[in-house]
Amino acid sequence: MIPDCDGAAITVAGLHKHFGRVYALRGIDLEVRQGEFFGLLGPNGAGKSTLINILAGLTRADAGRAAICGYDVRADYRQARRALGVVPQEVVFDPFFTVREVLALQAGYFGLKGAANRAWREELLTTLMLADKGDANMRTLSGGMKRRVLIAQALVHRPRVVILDEPTAGVDVELRASLWAFVRRLHAEGHTIVLTTHYLEEAEVLCDRIAIMRDGRIAALDSKEALLRRAVHKTLSVTTREPVAELPAPLQAKLHRRTGNTLEFVLQQGTDSIPEVLEALRLAGHVVIDIATEQASLEHVFLELTQRTA
Amino acid sequence: MNGFSALFYKEILRFYKVSFQTVAAPVVTALLYLLVFAGTFKGRADVLPGVSYVAFLVPGLMMMSMIQNAFANSSSSLIQSKVTGNLIFILLSPLSALEFFAAFVAAAVVRAFAVAVCVYLAVLPFVAVPVRHPLFLLFFGIFGSAALGALGVIAGVWAERFDQLAGFQNFVVVPLSFLSGVFYSLRDLPPIWRDLSRANPLLYMIDGFRYGFFGSADVAPWFSLAVTGGFFLAVSLLALTLVGRGYRLRN
DSSP, X not given: OOOOOSSOSEEEEEEEEEETTEEEEEEEEEEEOTTOEEEEEOOTTSSHHHHHHHHHTSSOOSEEEEEXXXXXXXXXXXXXXXXXXXXXXXXXXXXXXXXXXXXXXHHHHTTOOHHHHHHHHHHHHHHTTOGGXXXXXXXXXXXXXXXHHHHHHHHXXXXXXXXXXXXXXXXXXXXXXXXXXHHHHHHHTTOEEEEEXXXXXXXXXXXXXXXXXXXXXXXXXXXXXXXXXXXOEEEEEEEESSOOSSOOHHXXXXXXXXXXXXXXXXXXXXXXXXXXXXXXXXXXXXXXXXXXXXXXXXXXXXXXXXXSOO | OOHHHHHHHHHHHHHHHTHXXXXXXXXXXXXXXXXXXXXXXXXXXXXXXXXXXXXXXXHHHHHHHHHHHHHHHHXXXXXXXXXXXXXXXXXXXXXXXXXXXXXXXXXXXXXXXXXXXXXXXXXXXTSOOOOSOHHHHHHHHHHHHHHHHHHHHHHHHHOSSHHHHHHHIIIIIHHHHHTSSSSSOGGGSOHXXXXXXXXXXXXXXXXXXXXXXXXXXXXXXXXXXXXXXXXXXXXXXXXXXXXXXXXXXXX
């Protein structure tokens, strides 16, 4: 198991950052607890990458404080970076070296050597299905393999906190499944995982808590269940025996789409009721032959939170 | 292995893997210069007392190769890593600014010595070039190439595109190294050019390095030693400041 941090895995307080006239972060406060599987979501330009870069020491904040395992990313940068592994969004590699050389050098930057670390590097290669490519030059690897090497590089020093910045972007289904299996294993071993992804269903399945960013601010920060309860809408699809020529007046405003005999209504959570919709249709003389409901997903919550006017 | 030695080893491995380009090619270039200049000015009078023109050329060409290759090593490694994005792996590590700087500079010195030793060994069967003051030789070799390695760090950090770096190399480093007394003695220059040449810090590296071989030089060796050491300290301070502040690295 991975040793515990002295304090929260990630602490961010009052973080501000601007690039020229563009404000990337406008006062971020955030705490990621030890052992969490944490989702960091938001549309492009919301500030996720800037926040990650500040945590990783790749960008310096204008104001505020960020710490990894209690270590300030500026003042205690050595300890903070030892506690953190980052899988970058872009597939970058050094074309001069083989996979094993890349991992040995990366471990060396952290002052790690010897049989124990060598065994761990070999384990990473095996787990990430790269063992037979260990002596291959990075240039010769496929995109998926290079991405797996990035993951191995991020883990070579056994960091307590692992940030995965859109690790499955452009990755095929099979590799994605194997990556998530591996990340789940890391989480089970005690690593704190922070994930950013545009595949919201992945975050919904994997994450315990989720922060949704918008315009450099945290728009929502809650457990996955609590966020799903925030969903304002749910969908009801009703199929009638005959096409509905004229919809009862109370239902007209709720109609979202009409496809043949199927009517799709968007209902307000808590105020609209499905039986009332069905009763209104029955009273208007329509025979309902099928209904289907779709509960709110993280994607609905995400869209509601990020598309709401600021 | 601590962080410094890992990065130092990586930088050595990087140029070793392409040693045909990074060591063999500059050796051939230096030998071609020797061939052309020695052939052209063969009958010329001794430049330094008792030193033939061909022998006079050898230390200058060695040092010019060291200067150019030390600069090329750190600057090209940095710009390649920046442009391809793989510098992130170093920036994510707990390496300090001093370790980062020292590893790049030390690797630049190693490459400079690899080139210089190869040039020396290649000309040895044809030209007698004795070593009178090995400690001076070592000092000017180490600190001259370290200064240019540090300048390479500055250029590599500053440049954001390959053409910016090429501009720095072609318009600053190459002219300064060519106009530093590699092919001529300071005494052969008209007064105005002599005075201008004295403002070139690379002149003192080459002249001091030559003193290490022949025991005579245009400038007093201790003065050259002070200028070379001072230049090394100045560019190192600037390079360390830039790296420490994360200038064009952590933004």
